[in-house]
Amino acid sequence: MAGAEDRERIGETLVSEEDLGRRVIELGAEVSRDYEGRDLVLVAILKGAVPFLADLMRSITVPTELDFMAVSSYGSSTDSSGVVRILKDLDASISGREVLIVEDIIDSGLTLQYLLKNLMARNPSSLEVCALLTKPERRRVDLPIRYVGFEIPNRFAIGYGLDHDQRFRNLSYVAALKETPPAGD
Ligand code: IMP
Ligand code: MG
Numbered sequence: 001m002a003g004a005e006d007r008e009r010i011g012e013t014l015v016s017e018e019d020l021g022r023r024v025i026e027l028g029a030e031v032s033r034d035y036e037g038r039d040l041v042l043v044a045i046l047k048g049a050v051p052f053l054a055d056l057m058r059s060i061t062v063p064t065e066l067d068f069m070a071v072s073s074y075g076s077s078t079d080s081s082g083v084v085r086i087l088k089d090l091d092a093s094i095s096g097r098e099v100l101i102v103e104d105i106i107d108s109g110l111t112l113q114y115l116l117k118n119l120m121a122r123n124p125s126s127l128e129v130c131a132l133l134t135k136p137e138r139r140r141v142d143l144p145i146r147y148v149g150f151e152i153p154n155r156f157a158i159g160y161g162l163d164h165d166q167r168f169r170n171l172s173y174v175a176a177l178k179e180t181p182p183a184g185d
Pocket of ligand 1: 110
């Protein structure tokens with residue numbers, strides 16, 4: 001049964017539901033303070049950022065609009081190719097707007113590097129990044145990330161939006177993916 005197999009791949013907790021809840025509220029308060037008196041456009045990166053976005057936006061108190069981008073950097077392997085393809089672009093222009101990218105996780109940084117370059121070319125009045133998770137050990141490019149929820153060790157993370165082969169996004173906390181045990185007797 002697929003459901004049972006899935007459960008066997010959920011490893012140790014990397015960030016608990018309680019810690020997520022607390023930190024996301026803190027991030028929302030920080031964003032609200034920093035952008036006071038300004039209007040904000042949140043650009044969430046589909047699909048992984050959805051749970052984070054939903055929680056974060058509800059603790060942001062400045063006038064906020066939402067837009068979405070979908071990019072693919074992976075396929076179903078666990079290593080970034082560095083090649084980024086836009087699957088869905090923004091609905092609206094961000095020229096002259098205060099833009100905050102909302103991302104689930106920064107791993108190598110290659111996806112974000114591409115996004116920053118692409119969005120900067122559209123002349124926003126500011127462009128910052130809010131990432132729920134980062135894996136500092138895996139970073140291949142140095143990028144300015146204004147808001148970070150948690151630094152996690154070099155493990156493949158699942159849950160709270162993060163997937164492995166499109167599964168596990170609905171877990172309410174962040175766990176490490178368990179390696180499959182070698183087949184055989
Ligand atoms: P990067 O280009 O290597 O920084 O990878 C960025 C994208 O890869 C993220 O937006 C995630 O969608 C995905 N990703 C990276 N690491 C993980 C992980 O540990 N679990 C799930 N997805 C990941
Ligand atoms: Mg993703």
